Amino acid sequence: MSVITPKKNKKDRNIRVDAQRKVSGKAKFIEDAEYKNILHGATIRSPVTHGCIRGFKNLEDIKKMPGVRAVVKAEDIPGDNVVPFVKEDYPCLADKEVKFYGQAVALVAAETPEQAVAAMRAAELKIDKYPGIYDPVEAMTPDAVYVGGDENVHSNFKIRKGNIDEGFKNADVIIERVYNTGHQVHCYLENQGMTAEPLPSGGILVKGSMQCPFYVHNALVKVLGIKYSDVRVIQAETGGGFGGKEDMPSIIATHAALLARKTGMPVSLIYDREEDFHAMSKRHPARTRIKYGATSEGKLVACEAEYIVNGGAFCTLSPIVAWRGIIHITGPYQIDNVKADSYAMATNTVPCGAFRGFGQPQVNFANEILIDELAEKLDMDPVKLRKKNLLKPGSITATGQTVGSSCGMAETVEKTLDRIKFKQYKGSDSGPVKRGMGMATVFYGVGLGAEGKYFAKAAAQVHIKEDGTVFVAIGNVEMGQGAETVFNRICADILGCSYDMVEVLKPDTTRVPDSGPTVASRTTLMGGNAVKDAALKVRESLFKAAADKMGVRPFDIKVKDGKYVSDEGEIDYVDAVNLAYQSRERVAAQGWYKIENVSFDEKTGLGDAYPVYSFSTNACEVEVDTETGVVNVKRLVAAHDVGKAIHPPSAEGQIQGGAVQAIGYALYENLVMEEGKILNPSLSGYTVPTTMDICDVEPILVESAYPEGPRGAKGLGEPPMVGPAAAILNAIHDATGIWFRKVPCLPEDIVKELSKELK
Amino acid sequence: MNISFILNNIKVNTDVPGDKPLLRVLREDFDVKSVKEGCGRGECGTCTILLDGVPVTSCMVAAGQVRGRNVTTLEGLESGGYVADLQQVFKESGAIQCGFCTPGFIMSAYALLKVNSSPDRDEIRQAISGNICRCTGYTKIIDAIELAAKYAERNLPEENLSWEDLPEEHLPEENLSGEDLSKEHLPEENLSGEHLSEEHLPGGNL
Numbered sequence: 001m002s003v004i005t006p007k008k009n010k011k012d013r014n015i016r017v018d019a020q021r022k023v024s025g026k027a028k029f030i031e032d033a034e035y036k037n038i039l040h041g042a043t044i045r046s047p048v049t050h051g052c053i054r055g056f057k058n059l060e061d062i063k064k065m066p067g068v069r070a071v072v073k074a075e076d077i078p079g080d081n082v083v084p085f086v087k088e089d090y091p092c093l094a095d096k097e098v099k100f101y102g103q104a105v106a107l108v109a110a111e112t113p114e115q116a117v118a119a120m121r122a123a124e125l126k127i128d129k130y131p132g133i134y135d136p137v138e139a140m141t142p143d144a145v146y147v148g149g150d151e152n153v154h155s156n157f158k159i160r161k162g163n164i165d166e167g168f169k170n171a172d173v174i175i176e177r178v179y180n181t182g183h184q185v186h187c188y189l190e191n192q193g194m195t196a197e198p199l200p201s202g203g204i205l206v207k208g209s210m211q212c213p214f215y216v217h218n219a220l221v222k223v224l225g226i227k228y229s230d231v232r233v234i235q236a237e238t239g240g241g242f243g244g245k246e247d248m249p250s251i252i253a254t255h256a257a258l259l260a261r262k263t264g265m266p267v268s269l270i271y272d273r274e275e276d277f278h279a280m281s282k283r284h285p286a287r288t289r290i291k292y293g294a295t296s297e298g299k300l301v302a303c304e305a306e307y308i309v310n311g312g313a314f315c316t317l318s319p320i321v322a323w324r325g326i327i328h329i330t331g332p333y334q335i336d337n338v339k340a341d342s343y344a345m346a347t348n349t350v351p352c353g354a355f356r357g358f359g360q361p362q363v364n365f366a367n368e369i370l371i372d373e374l375a376e377k378l379d380m381d382p383v384k385l386r387k388k389n390l391l392k393p394g395s396i397t398a399t400g401q402t403v404g405s406s407c408g409m410a411e412t413v414e415k416t417l418d419r420i421k422f423k424q425y426k427g428s429d430s431g432p433v434k435r436g437m438g439m440a441t442v443f444y445g446v447g448l449g450a451e452g453k454y455f456a457k458a459a460a461q462v463h464i465k466e467d468g469t470v471f472v473a474i475g476n477v478e479m480g481q482g483a484e485t486v487f488n489r490i491c492a493d494i495l496g497c498s499y500d501m502v503e504v505l506k507p508d509t510t511r512v513p514d515s516g517p518t519v520a521s522r523t524t525l526m527g528g529n530a531v532k533d534a535a536l537k538v539r540e541s542l543f544k545a546a547a548d549k550m551g552v553r554p555f556d557i558k559v560k561d562g563k564y565v566s567d568e569g570e571i572d573y574v575d576a577v578n579l580a581y582q583s584r585e586r587v588a589a590q591g592w593y594k595i596e597n598v599s600f601d602e603k604t605g606l607g608d609a610y611p612v613y614s615f616s617t618n619a620c621e622v623e624v625d626t627e628t629g630v631v632n633v634k635r636l637v638a639a640h641d642v643g644k645a646i647h648p649p650s651a652e653g654q655i656q657g658g659a660v661q662a663i664g665y666a667l668y669e670n671l672v673m674e675e676g677k678i679l680n681p682s683l684s685g686y687t688v689p690t691t692m693d694i695c696d697v698e699p700i701l702v703e704s705a706y707p708e709g710p711r712g713a714k715g716l717g718e719p720p721m722v723g724p725a726a727a728i729l730n731a732i733h734d735a736t737g738i739w740f741r742k743v744p745c746l747p748e749d750i751v752k753e754l755s756k757e758l759k
Numbered sequence: 760m761n762i763s764f765i766l767n768n769i770k771v772n773t774d775v776p777g778d779k780p781l782l783r784v785l786r787e788d789f790d791v792k793s794v795k796e797g798c799g800r801g802e803c804g805t806c807t808i809l810l811d812g813v814p815v816t817s818c819m820v821a822a823g824q825v826r827g828r829n830v831t832t833l834e835g836l837e838s839g840g841y842v843a844d845l846q847q848v849f850k851e852s853g854a855i856q857c858g859f860c861t862p863g864f865i866m867s868a869y870a871l872l873k874v875n876s877s878p879d880r881d882e883i884r885q886a887i888s889g890n891i892c893r894c895t896g897y898t899k900i901i902d903a904i905e906l907a908a909k910y911a912e913r914n915l916p917e918e919n920l921s922w923e924d925l926p927e928e929h930l931p932e933e934n935l936s937g938e939d940l941s942k943e944h945l946p947e948e949n950l951s952g953e954h955l956s957e958e959h960l961p962g963g964n965l
Contacts, residue, residue: 011851019850022858025793025833029859032792187893189797189805189859239795239859240893273798480857480894649853649899656896657856683802688891691884696898 014649016485017504018478021237030193030208030236031270038195039069040113041259041269042120044106045279046098049348049676050132050145053096053105057124062108065122067115070262072107077258079225083250084218086155089148090314090351092223092254098127099147099313100350101677102278104251109259109267132348134676136310137287139345147313148346154311155319157326159340159398159605167302167337171293175374176304179290179366180742181725183671184283184355184664187688190239192248192280193270196256203230204257210249211241211477212517217509219250220257233509238479242661243354245479246519247316248280277681281353282671284309284321284344288366290329293337298380300389303330303398307342307363312351318344321352323451325359327609330398331367332409332443333389338398340605349676354519356658357721360444361665365743368440368726373739382424382730383417386441391615397443400606406714408641408704409615413441415700416617416639427737432627435634438730439619440723445610446715447522450600455516457595458526462491462534463588464542466581468574470495470502472534475515476527477507481717482650483523487531489646490710494535495542496559496573512590521614521715524646526593528710534591541585542576549579612706614714616640618659618723622731626754629747631667631732632695636724639700643714648701651716655699658720664689666725670744764825766791767835777823782806784822785832793833793862797891804890807863808832814870816889833862836869845869845907852903856894863890868904877908 021027046053056062063071074081074095081095082088094105105125110116133145139152146152168174194208204224210216213233220231233253238245256269271279286309293302307325311318326342357364375382392410395403416422417439425435448455461473472491478484484504492502505511515527543554546564549571550557556566563570571579580587599607620636638655645651668687672679680686705712729740738753760777763770766789773788780799785791785808794817797805801819808817809831836842845865848854855861864887871878871886878886883904884897892900 014853015850016853016855018858019855022855022861023846023849023865025862025865027858028792029795031786031796187891189803189857189891189893190795191797238857240857242893273800273802482856650856653853653856653895653899656898657894658896660896661893682800683798683891684800688893690888690891691897691901692888694897696901697896 012499016482016650017488017499018484027237029190029239030195033195033207033236033268035195035266038266038268039109039111039259039263040116041107041109041256041267042116043104043255043275044108044120044123046094046101046103046105047125048098048127048129049101050130051098052128052130053094053098054126054128057126058122062119062123065115065119067111068108068119069111070109070259072258072262076262077223079223082222083254084222085247085316086319087315090316092251100348102350103313104255104279107255107259109263132676134347134349134673136308136345136347139347140343147348149315152346154315154344154346155322156341156343157323157602157605159326159338161398161400161606162337164302164304164337164339168293170295170301172296173374173377174291174293175370175377176289176291177370177373177741179288179369181286181362181365182744183285184669185277185671185686186242186244186355187683188240188242188244191271191273191276192245192252194249194252194256195266195268196253196260197266198260198264199232201230203232204260205232205234206253206257207234207236208249208253209238209245210235211238211245211479211519212249213477213507213509214475214514215247215250215517216253219254223254224257224261231509235477235507238477241479242356243358243519244280246354246517248353273683274681277686278678279350281316281351283355284311284318284352284359284362286310286362288363290366290370292370292374294374294378296378298378298385298388300333300335302337303335303340305329305340307340309344309359309362310347310349310352311344312347312349314351316351316353318352320451321359324445324449325363326605327399327445327449328360328443329363329367331364331371332391332441332615334391334395335398340398349673350678356661356718358520358718360722361662361725364440364442364722365726368723369729369739369741372438372730372733383422383439387413390441391443399600399609401608404612406612406643406704406706407615408702409441409443411702411704412615412617412639412641415702416619416637419698419700420619420621420635420637422619424734426734429735432625434624434626434735435621436624436731436733436735437619437621438727438734439617440726440730442616442618442719442723444521444614444616444719444722446525446612446614447595447610448516448520449610450598450607452520453598456598458515458530458593459513460527460530460534460591461512461588462531462538462591464538464577468497468501468577470497472502472504472531473508473511474504474527474531475507475512476518476523479518481654482647483518483527485650486524486528486646490528490531491535494532495539496562496564498562521717521719524713525709525715528646528713529593530591532591532710533593534589537589537591538587541580541587545579545583545585546571546576548583611708612714614641614643614716614719616719616723618727620724620727620731622728622735624732624735624750626736629750629754631728631750633663633728634695635698636663636695637698637700638720638724639702640716640719641702641704642716643706643709644703644712645701646711646713651701652699654716655720656697658718659697659724660689660694662721662724663694663728666728666743667745668693670746760823762822762826764827765829767831775822777821779822780818781820781822781825781830782817785817791832791834795859795862797859804867805860805863807866807890809866809870812870812873814867833865842869844910848903848906848910852899852906854895854900854903860890860892864892864900868907871904872908872911876911880905
């Protein structure tokens with residue numbers, strides 16, 4: 001058998017494994033699914049934010065419309081009418097009460113997409129309208145309309161560390177501010193979509209755009225009332241997720257499956273942009289109040305905080321968002337006395353869910369601006385104030401966790417400030433356009449942590465074929481972030497084969513066990529370790545076969561440059577595979593990884609919240625046009641301690657893409673709601689950054705290895721989104737002298753404040 | 760309404776309502792799947808095609824408008840040598856993440872380089888400003904287009920040119936076994952060293 005020589009020049013190493021199919025336009029997204037006879041679904045939605053459905057006015061007419069094959073209502077659901085998330089409060093289809101504008105009430109399947117949409121639009125519901133509540137703080141008042149949870153609280157958490165009163169007593173300076181952050185919409189370029197196909201066995205096959213195939217599998221079992229083995233979920237190529245395809249796909253999958261079961265035919269349910277805006281989850285808007293106490297030397301001695309997020313009508317993932325927020329609310333600083341509370345509130349707005357950063361951008365925005373304002377009050381350089389308090393190996397976090405050896409916090413600060421040549425302008429520019437610089441530091445708990453402990457596991461299978469090529473089956477998805485490439489590199493480097501010999505398969509829930517969701521920057525750590533475990537097991541077979549041939553012991557062999565080398569000689573990887581096949585050694589293995597060492601005491605809020613933290617520093621230079629209020633981010637440098645970058649170009653891409661989403665969050669992305677209804681559900685109404693709005697983000701990779709991670713890697717996906725907003729608003733302050741405490745910080749906000757100054 | 764037009768250099772004919780968006784005509788009636796629907800309202804650029812050589816969002820073009828005109832999609836560009844280089848630099852530069860916006864960006868970049876073979880970064884920004892990418896933050900896409908222009912000008916030292924590398928990396932992924940490694944199996948779009956006659960040089964086709 002001829003050997004494919006590993007060719008690993010830099011350019012080959014840089015090319016992602018999914019690049020060719022994507023650059024050629026041949027990648028198959030769910031809208032590209034090919035079926036001969038497929039029906040098209042549409043969703044009939046609530047036209048009110050709160051009310052009671054008394055049925056259809058024209059159900060029989062709709063059923064008779066051209067091409068219509070089925071209408072499915074709540075009463076047609078064979079299993080439980082609930083899509084399981086953290087709690088079980090979200091009905092698959094509204095039964096009586098509807099709690100937000102756009103909530104799914106019924107489904108229709110027709111022969112063409114136009115016919116399905118026509119039937120959906122023709123549907124008229126009989127609805128009694130109820131008063132609604134749209135503001136999370138208002139939802140806390142005693143006479144507020146009841147929406148959900150326990151007195152409108154989906155969940156709350158607290159941290160009590162040290163003695164908060166003593167802490168503030170010992171403070172020379174105390175500062176307290178409130179910060180507000182708005183909704184943010186994921187705007188993945190590919191809208192949500194699923195296909196469902198009845199299987200001859202009576203089961204159901206669902207394919208679609210998703211981050212969490214196992215969530216979807218669980219939801220199908222629950223809603224259809226069938227066995228786990230009757231369900232098969234395969235992830236299709238996924239055109240971006242950013243958290244928006246964590247929880248929501250479970251809803252769309254159950255809807256598509258209900259229509260497929262009812263009609264006995266495959267059904268495609270693909271949203272358009274406006275529907276996606278109205279009905280899908282968003283980043284939680286938040287009100288964050290923080291109070292810092294510091295000594296005159298700049299030592300932070302106390303932090304009191306309250307974090308209120310608008311969870312929307314149903315709970316979905318709000319508890320974990322509120323939890324991640326509170327764990328990180330003090331900022332990346334060691335503070336001995338902490339009192340913090342977080343509340344996820346129910347309102348009659350679209351349910352909020354996962355979005356890159358998951359509750360952290362909101363709190364980081366608050367604590368990183370407040371630390372600058374505290375520095376001003378202390379008459380101290382904000383960099384110096386941070387350095388006095390930043391976490392380092394051995395520091396204690398807000399929850400009492402000791403920071404481990406993998407902590408590149410200080411290095412990210414040094415490298416970022418050095419690259420951007422950090423200096424403060426302090427409003428020194430005299431013209432109408434003023435420059436300013438700002439910074440923000442971030443720590444980020446990798447993975448789901450103690451509150452998501454149940455999911456802290458991942459599986460993989462590595463299967464070597466006769467010619468040495470390899471199939472890697474995984475449970476975590478590629479959604480653009482580069483997971484396939486990371487798994488490819490981990491597997492290929494362990495086996496000693498070339499990258500083009502390793503084919504990473506799309507997750508299929510019948511192929512690998514539940515690997516938890518693809519969220520929380522956990523995939524490289526969890527899935528990567530599972531692939532590593534499987535690859536090492538299979539390599540034992542190759543070592544044994546090669547050792548027998550060379551007359552050495554298996555543990556005498558090392559992998560070097562694609563060869564299996566011992567003192568007695570060397571064997572090519574492909575020949576070792578050949579020998580293993582001849583001697584019928586095991587050529588496939590299942591890998592597994594789980595996390596045990598996390599804890600959280602809900603009474604005190606103390607514990608080892610996450611297995612490890614990633615650290616980052618962002619700094620930017622802005623120009624503020626004081627006449628128009630327009631802010632231009634001229635430079636943005638972000639250094640991230642990722643443990644180890646397994647595929648550096650993808651790591652850089654994560655940093656650049658996350659930072660640009662954060663620029664949008666800070667300056668442009670403004671979701672407007674009136675009485676709970678979104679008024680700008682489009683990409684021209686809700687503007688995400690284009691090439692004309694942003695600068696080139698300059699990423700810096702810092703590698704402080706995490707011994708438990710595959711090759712030392714930690715997590716990276718989310719941290720890039722967390723810090724830039726505060727850095728930008730700190731820079732705006734440096735330019736203008738004004739503290740802005742809300743995002744998006746729009747030109748009109750800036751002009752308004754500046755004109756107040758003039759008066 | 761019966762509509763004839765030129766799709767990727769082939770004369771085609773279809774019977775569709777005149778107001779059917781070209782995007783859907785291409786996807787549904789001609790199975791052209793590189794053209795993606797991100798918004799259906801001309802806001803995102805994922806469905807960018809060339810209409811008589813000019814980049815447009817195909818969701819905003821009615822079928823009736825293309826009668827007798829020249830429609831080019833990524834599929835139609837693939838047989839030309841130049842787009843292979845453009846695709847190669849997108850791959851090398853890390854300009855791709857989820858990939859949903861990628862065909863649209865390639866179409867806009869192709870249209871730019873056709874009229875401006877050495878754009879600066881601001882001109883590149885302008886040319887792709889109608890294409891939204893939510894993953895990459897754009898920098899690596901701009902890098903890629905800049906690199907493509909440099910390839911076209913042959914400003915780079917020869918050893919940095921990807922097509923000077925050995926042909927293996929240009930093989931389509933399915934050709935993994937050693938037996939298939941003969942030159943005869945190379946599809947035309949994968950430029951091996953031998954194919955690099957002057958006529959095939961990037962820029963030569965423009």
